[in-house]
Amino acid sequence: MKELSLHVYDLMENSTAAESSLIKLTITDSIVNNKFHFKIEDNGKGMTPEFMARVTDPYTTTRTTRKVGLGLPLIKMNTENCNGGMSLESEVGKGTTLQFWFQHNHWDRPPMGDLAGTIVMLVSQHEDIHFVIKYVTDQDEFVFDTDEVKEALGGMSMNDLSIIRYLKEMIAENLKAIGANE
């Protein structure tokens, strides 16, 4: 993946496929600590210890259309190339927490890319899931909670182009205001 936001998209899709009703993404973008840290928590069906042991093996997947699953192997490789790492905790029936981090100023760290567009695409495609997205920088933080969005929309669907566009601009402006890395 060329952008971190695409990794986030891909890995959060795993959570949506695990029948979660709540997915939290926390990004800590700290220049002071020289760390770019991502945490994805869900309350989905979780994984057995046996499956988890194999999960970064590219020949492990729950899909039936193909035999390879590259989401986790790719992020593992990318973080390890950037003096970072990943960790995974999971319990069957309770959910899964995935964390991965990079050395912020590492030469090989991919750029963030279009995080605002990614978030909006993800939440508008999974309206039945409650997403809480938190972005923390050295200066401030920004929280995007789909329950609040739903309340503001009063029952209207998020999957409408003008709403998608508005939310995307809103997130992008807020991220810029707190000094998020682009």
Added chain:
Amino acid sequence: MTKVKSLADLKAMREKLQTNLDVREKAENPESLVQIKVAMATCGIAAGAKQVMEHMMQKAEELGIQAVFTQTGCMGYCHAEPTLEVRVPGKEPLVFGHVDNDRADEILTKYVQNGELVEGIIPVNYETIDK
């Protein structure tokens, strides 16, 4: 400092948006709309499916095509990503591979609007998957 957009503004816009949606909902029984499913698994995302989907949504609006966009899983055509399935009302769904922005425009203007076939069709022997 300029004011940053917030959800309160969205609330204020609601009425205006609602009228737009009403127009759409009147026409809405999904069978009468063009349905476009974008394959959005690791392979699709890595190949740029997200950006193609955004572009296509924008373009469909410009062209006034009433389309429903959804995302789907991997159909097993990882070699041809980004792929998308287009279902025009009354026709069998078609799957297009190697879709970039230009190809997406072509699919909308030629196939959806005029029924002409365009390059990049993946022959059928697949089944739609729900996820």
